Amino acid sequence: MNDYIKVGKIVNTHGVKGYLKCLPLTDDMERFEELKYVYTEKDNTKRKLKDVWYRNNMVYILLENINDMSTAETFRDSYISILEDQLRELPEDSYYIFDLEDMEVYSDDGEYLGKVKEIYQTGANDVYEITNKNKSFLIPAVKEVVKKVDVENKKMVINVIEGLLE
Template identity: 25%
Template sequence: MTDLICVGAIAGSYGVRGEVRVKSFCAVPEDIETYTPLWSEDRSTQYSLALLHQVKHGFAARIAEIATKEDADALRGTQLYAERDQLPSLPDDEFYHADLIGLEVYDTGGVLLGRVKTVQNHGADDLLEMQLAGVTNTTFLPFTKAAVPTVDLASGRIIADPPAGILPDKDPVPVTGEADGD
């Protein structure tokens, strides 16, 4: 497990005085401010974040080290990380995305399906992007109790029961028909 957890991202500048637009990934979006100082992924830069007010899709915020619109624009896309020990502990059935990435995924029969590459959320439930075992393809697995009944962080594995159509067919069934005039 990593000691840094991504809690937000800078979406660009806000105004002309160096403020930034921040998108929070926290369950309670305003909590991102309580985890200050925040870090860049490689720990090379520290950010002291102060929320100013809510804006569409996030917050207007001030970072002490940023003084100009150009400096704020340069940070667009920067992910913001908090120390794991600053964050609340989670109930047994909740996980930080960073803890899921890299876990091996097995089906209910013990067959290796792949490894979690990323965790995505496009507005509904989370999706685990899974790098399939033995191929270059990826697929998306809904991160629901039905599709992912077991997450075992201690052993580094997930047990999945993927819905029909999620995994590619191993033995395609030949299509028969009357196209050839049979």
């Protein structure tokens, strides 16, 4: 299952020693401390994590063989990833964003509603953007609405409460 999972987007450099400023693509940004290595998208290279620290909801990392600002600058606007076997086990009724993307969504009476195109992390609960042709609507990721998520078959069933699809 050698699938790459994006865990951060490199948005800038920091300092002159090659640190990369990353926007974390994970709920638990301190997860980076557990990682021994990541893959850089730009050159598809496995790199050892030499240092990690945090400030203002950003992750600052120093990677093997990126030792100066000029080299670090070439990685801007690219991603760092891990392999699927580096993922943590999630609690029941929790899902990785990549598992939900493009999932087909049906009402609890079997009507096809569209596909999950975007997931917004709002703090209180996630919100899924469902699109079908030219229509788009937002549904809250709460138990009253999302009734079933079948990751294996890429299918979600929701309870269409009054006003939800308007």
